[in-house]
Every structure is written in C-alpha cells, then in structure tokens.
Amino acid sequence: MVIVLGVESTAHTFGIGIVSDEPRILADSRFNYVPARGGIHPREAADSFIKNAPSVLREALSQAGLSIDSIDVVAVALGPGLGPCLRVGATIARALSIYYSKPLTPVNHAVAHIEIGRMLTDARDPLVVYISGGNTVITAKQGGRYRVFGETLDIALGNFMDALVRELGLAPPYVVGGIHAIDRCSEGGRYVELPYVVKGQDTSYSGLLTAALRAYRSGVRVEDICFSAREVAYSSLVEVAERGLAQLGKTEILLVGGVAASRYLVEKFKALAEYRGVELYVVPPRYAVDNGVMIAWTGMLMFKYGVTIEPENAVVKQRWRLDAVDIYW
Ligand SMILES: Nc1ncnc2c1ncn2[C@@H]1O[C@H](COP(=O)(O)OP(=O)(O)OP(=O)(O)O)[C@@H](O)[C@H]1O
Ligand SMILES: [Mg+2]
Numbered sequence: 482m483v484i485v486l487g488v489e490s491t492a493h494t495f496g497i498g499i500v501s502d503e504p505r506i507l508a509d510s511r512f513n514y515v516p517a518r519g520g521i522h523p524r525e526a527a528d529s530f531i532k533n534a535p536s537v538l539r540e541a542l543s544q545a546g547l548s549i550d551s552i553d554v555v556a557v558a559l560g561p562g563l564g565p566c567l568r569v570g571a572t573i574a575r576a577l578s579i580y581y582s583k584p585l586t587p588v589n590h591a592v593a594h595i596e597i598g599r600m601l602t603d604a605r606d607p608l609v610v611y612i613s614g615g616n617t618v619i620t621a622k623q624g625g626r627y628r629v630f631g632e633t634l635d636i637a638l639g640n641f642m643d644a645l646v647r648e649l650g651l652a653p654p655y656v657v658g659g660i661h662a663i664d665r666c667s668e669g670g671r672y673v674e675l676p677y678v679v680k681g682q683d684t685s686y687s688g689l690l691t692a693a694l695r696a697y698r699s700g701v702r703v704e705d706i707c708f709s710a711r712e713v714a715y716s717s718l719v720e721v722a723e724r725g726l727a728q729l730g731k732t733e734i735l736l737v738g739g740v741a742a743s744r745y746l747v748e749k750f751k752a753l754a755e756y757r758g759v760e761l762y763v764v765p766p767r768y769a770v771d772n773g774v775m776i777a778w779t780g781m782l783m784f785k786y787g788v789t790i791e792p793e794n795a796v797v798k799q800r801w802r803l804d805a806v807d808i809y810w
Contacts, residue, residue: 485554485784486541486577487777490570491562491590492614493521495530497541498774499552502781504600508544509767509774510537516653520643527565534573541773549581554789556586556780558593560801561615567797575792584789586780590771591616591803595627596782597775598737598764607762608731610722610750611803613738613770614639617684617718619725620803627803630728631682631721638714639740641686645710648694649703656742659766663707664745670708673701677713682724684717715749723753733760742766782810 482501489496493515499508512533514526542549557574560567578585594616595609609627611618617638619631636644646652646662655662675692678685693710697703722734734754740746741764754761768775783789786809 483553483781483784484547484551485556485586485777485781486552487556487588487773487775487780488570488574489558489590489771489773489776490530490566491558491560492566492771493526494771495534495537495569496771496773496776497537498772498777499541499545499547500774500777500781502785504778504781506774507547508541509772510541510544511772512537518653519647521563523563523565526563527569530566530569534569538573549577552581552583554586554780554784555583556588556776556783557795558590558776559587559795560590560798562590562797562799564797564799567799571795571797575795578792584784585792585795586783586788587790587795588776588779588783589801589803589806590776591618592627592806592808593775593779594737595620595735596779597768597772598735598762600778601765601768602735602762604733604735604760604762606731607733607735608722608725608729609735609737610718611738612638612718612736612740612746614643616738618803619682619721621725621729621731622808625808626806627808629804630725631684634680634683634685635687636690638686638718639738641690641714642711642740645690645693645707649697649706659742661743663711664743666704666707667711668704670702670704670706672712673705673709675709675713677717679717679720682721684721686714689713711745715746719749719753722750723757726757726759731759733762736761736763737769739770742769786810
C-alpha cells in the first residue's frame with residue numbers, strides 16, 4: 482500500500498490530506514483564511530497559514546492514526562495560485578521531504594480539482610466544467626493533456642459572484658451553510674436585462690459585474706440584480722458547456738471546483754444533461770472547494786507514473802496552466 486500526504490496552500494485554504502491507493506481518504510485537515518473584509522490579502526493569508534500549519538499537520542496525522550514515518554510520498558500544490566500562499570506549502574513540503582527522506586511529487590491545483598471529482602464519482606471520460614474562485618474552464622482529456630475548450634476571458638465565475646455580493650454589501654462571508662450570498666439574495670428576484678456575453682467558446686463576466694453594479698446604483702432592487710446576474714452568468718456557462726459536449730461527443734459532464742457546490746447551478750446542469758441525454762456527475766461539496774485530499778490523491782497518480790521532483794527544484798509556479806501538465810493516466 483502507498484500512502485501520500487498532500488499539502489494545499491494555493492489561496493484561502495491551508496489543507497493537509499492523507500490518502501492510500503485503495504483508494505481511501507485517511508485524513509482531511511484544513512485551515513481557512515477569512516479576510517475581515519474585502520478579498521484575499523495574499524501576505525495576510527500566508528502569515529495565517531504559517532501560524533496554523535503545525536496544528537493542521539498534527540491534526541491530519543492524528544486523524545489517520547499515523548506517524549510521519551508511515552507516509553510514503555509528500556505531494557504539494559506548486560501552482561497555480563498566490564505566490565506568498567504557495568510558498569508556505571512548498572516550504573513545508575520540501576522540509577518534510579528532505580528531513581524525513583520522502584519522495585516529493587509536484588501537483589497542479591487545477592488538475593487536482595478534476596482528479597478528486599473523478600475519484601469520488603463514477604465519471605470516466607467526462608467533459609469537465611471547472612468553476613471556482615480563480616477558474617472557469619471547459620476541458621476534457623485528449624492526447625495526454627486536459628485540453629481547454631472554453632474559458633473565461635476575464636474574471637472567474639466564483640470571483641464574479643463573490644465580487645458582486647461584496648460590492649452589494651452582502652459579504653463576506655460569501656458562503657454560509659453551503660449557500661452562496663448570491664443565492665440567498667436572489668430569492669424573490671425578477672429578471673432585469675443585463676449583458677449576456679459568449680464569444681466563441683468563451684464566457685466573460687467583468688462587463689456583467691460592471692453593468693450589475695451600475696443597475697444597483699441606478700435604483701434597481703438588489704434581489705433583481707442578484708437573480709438576473711446569476712441567471713446570465715450561469716446560462717452563458719451552460720451554453721459553452723453544451724457546445725463543448727456537442728463538439729467532443731462526450732456522454733458525461735463532471736462539475737468540479739468551489740462553484741460546483743452551488744445547488745442552483747447543479748439544477749441548471751441537470752436540465753442540460755436531461756435535455757442532451759448525458760450523465761451528470763458533481764464532486765461532493767466538501768471536495769468542491771480547496772482541500773489537501775485532492776492534492777494527495779493527484780500526487781498518488783503522479784507518483785504511480787513516476788513523477789517526482791528534487792526538493793531544490795520544487796519552486797512555485799503562480800501561473801501554471803492546466804493544459805501544460807502531462808496526464809499519464
Ligand atoms: N455553496 C456554494 N455555492 C456557490 N459558490 C460557492 C459555494 N461554495 C463555494 N463557492 C465559491 O467557490 C469559490 C472557491 O472555490 P475554490 O476553493 O475551488 O476556488 P479557488 O481556490 O479560489 O480557485 P482555484 O481553485 O481556481 O484556484 C468561491 O468563489 C466561492 O464563493
Ligand atoms: Mg481551488
């Protein structure tokens with residue numbers, strides 16, 4: 482049996498997960514940085530990771546009932562993400578690897594969001610819709626890589642939703658009890674026209690954000706703005722996903738990334754799946770958002786295919802694209 486310990490620290494979550502190759506999740510320990518107001522402050526987030534990392538590591542080992550000696554491989558998310566945050570995880574992973582003489586495996590955070598979705602669902606060869614705070618990507622595996630068939634031209638879907646509710650004075654926190662502030666605020670909303678943008682296979686949300694905030698300032702009801710902005714943003718995503726399906730002839734859709742935890746978005750994709758007669762799979766909400774387990778599991782796959790890195794070469798890559806990673810499985 483192989484046991485991998487994975488370190489996640491790309492943005493707002495410092496997480497350590499431990500998995501075995503059965504596959505089984507042995508531990509899942511997390512610390513979440515929540516800014517007092519506004520968006521993520523990278524240096525503040527990194528400082529909070531440094532303070533909390535020892536207890537997250539201790540908690541993970543205790544959940545697994547293992548000592549560090551029983552860990553076979555250390556995996557770390559080297560990117561993409563925020564430099565100061567990434568450096569905390571990379572430093573800890575390099576130190577563990579060197580001090581305890583464990584092989585080190587580099588993991589791309591975006592690949593990990595997808596692989597945890599594949600591990601926890603029955604999806605085999607899906608069209609992947611990866612939607613999070615930092616990404617909006619339609620992708621599928623082809624020729625040894627996750628190829629990108631559509632993405633946002635500007636801000637990500639999660640970032641769009643977060644920025645909107647923040648500017649409307651409804652957040653942070655953005656998600657309470659598994660429900661995003663935009664969903665709470667949309668109740669009783671009616672549709673008002675906002676710009677719907679799809680260019681080729683790509684979506685765009687920054688013009689929508691500007692228009693929604695302008696409508697708010699001109700007196701449109703806040704519930705109408707939330708409802709309409711969400712409707713437009715989700716519909717444009719479903720449109721490009723549907724085109725991806727048709728183009729690639731896929732019979733499965735897999736939703737991954739933090740926004741996949743949105744029940745309302747899942748409903749929209751259910752309707753699309755029924756209409757096109759394809760299977761819909763959704764990563765469980767707990768593993769939709771950032772976590773160490775997805776890094777450990779992807780590290781396991783990388784390790785099984787012989788991918789390791791010398792600690793001195795394990796530098797962070799803030800802009801490491803999904804489609805730059807060779808996928809051997
Ligand atoms: N229940 C929910 N409904 C809607 N959105 C949600 C929900 N839970 C989390 N999100 C959104 O998911 C995003 C965070 O997702 P995740 O942790 O995967 O992203 P990230 O790490 O910020 O970005 P990336 O993974 O691309 O680097 C935030 O925008 C958050 O508002
Ligand atoms: Mg993420």
